[in-house]
Amino acid sequence: MIFVRSLHPVSGEDVAEKMKLEQVRQILNAEVITGENLLSREATMGCGADLMSDVLAYGKPGSLLLTGLTNQQVVRTAEMADLVAICFVRGKRPDAETVKMAKSHGLPLLWTKVPMFESCGRLYKHGLVGVSEYGE
């Protein structure tokens, strides 16, 4: 079966390309916890998971991680796997220690009330790819 990707709502073109964090922020009505000045960075792909081993196994460098977990290991995982940013979904906010760690690594943290399913869905629809469509 061939899956036809949805078209970009503005350009009308199939946009399997990188997405700026600023665009992620807008699409998910997200708040920036840290890294306000780093929103021009681009996510190479999206990854939605609450298990960090999954992120470590499948995330590529530059991935945007969407997760409902908010502990320090999420930031560690992003650091180890060279992720571009973390967006906490389902309205959960990380504690001060976690934010501090992200700040020290220059890792942007976003926060949205939108649940995981809706977050992944919206970003995918706007052209952010997943790992199977990720071009090396």
Add this chain to the structure above:
Amino acid sequence: MKLAEIVEKLDLAVRTAGGRLGREVTAGYASDLMSDVIAHAKPGTLWVTLQIHQNIVAVASMNELAGIVLVNGREPEAETIEKAEAEGLPIMVTPLPTFEVVGRLYSLGIPGIA
């Protein structure tokens, strides 16, 4: 949308309760945390996760979910299959990751839980 249609459109492999695909899917939920699903998933929800432990069957049945999609090529454990068959709970598998399965479900018009 009927579960059977989703199975066909997303090319999912059905592992349990193949006779129960006539169910209507009302929404989607993605989480790997049991406590989250217990708290938020509603009847008729299709649950996307990479958890394969038998606990997923109990959580899904308790909440009357429409079915479970296991991602990243993960296969249900033997006990999970046994319990799901007994409960008549469809479990499907896909090699795709959560982000893409959800993206495609969403593009098909399956909404998230508000």
Add this chain to the structure above:
Amino acid sequence: MPFTKVQELVYEMKVNEVMTRSVITVDARTPMSQLREVFRDKKISGTPVVQDGKLVGIISLEDFIKWLYGREQNSVIETKMTKEVETLYDDEPLVHAVSKFDRLGFGRFAVIERQTGRLVGVITKGDIIAGVLKKLEIDYHEEEIHRYRASHIFEDIVADRTTLVFEYDVIGQDFDRGGESSSRLKRTLKRLGLDPVTVRRVAIATYEAEMNLIVFTEGGKIVARVEPGRVTMEVDDSGPGIADVEKALQPGYSTAPQWVRDLGFGAGMGLNNIQKCADHMDIVSAPGKGTHLKISILTGDEREAGRDS
């Protein structure tokens, strides 16, 4: 070339950046009879001789013993010292020092200020390695540096044969600090100039291994050896050990308690992830005794070479 950064620094850095500045010296006009106290008190076997702050020679324990046996009259050091001394200028690049160590086989050189001829320090092989690593902001074990007193440092660095060893202690059950060791190792490898793909694979494998130590054991040790072409991690703990290693290697198999799963770990993918990152993985475990995990990861060049052949 895994250590491009080390090699670069050997060319960039100057002798005076790494040398030891506090030098024990004796004045040229000191009587030979006083040398006994100097050698004994300072526990040294040789010392530079200065006159008006300038290096004029070197006097060794051997020279002193020769004088003793000669039963000569007490004379000043100046008349018994070796006058041709091999030295380095303080503003020379480190690579000159490195090459001189290999050529002459000496353990140390006196360092002279070029303009004034004054003795300003002493440099050893250990000083060079310590100085370079310090510049890279890498914590390093003192014992490892001592190794370089005996080895051919120049050949090692130029032929890219240097092996660096890093050790990390991991405390069990301390979930919040999980990943600190992996984080430090990752930073170190970046500073050494290893390729990003290798650095990432090492980081992920080490992180999973570290989390295993934290979740399942009372703690343990990670030893990372960085050598040309590969990085090897050995992860050891003293229990509880894995009952069925084969089963533990199955994706999704886990004995982790629920609290660990709720924190995003223990989903039975850790060892698989390590295997995925590694070019070679060995695991030996016995219940009640502990687990030994060895992970080898080839660097970019080596991996490419392996693919071609």
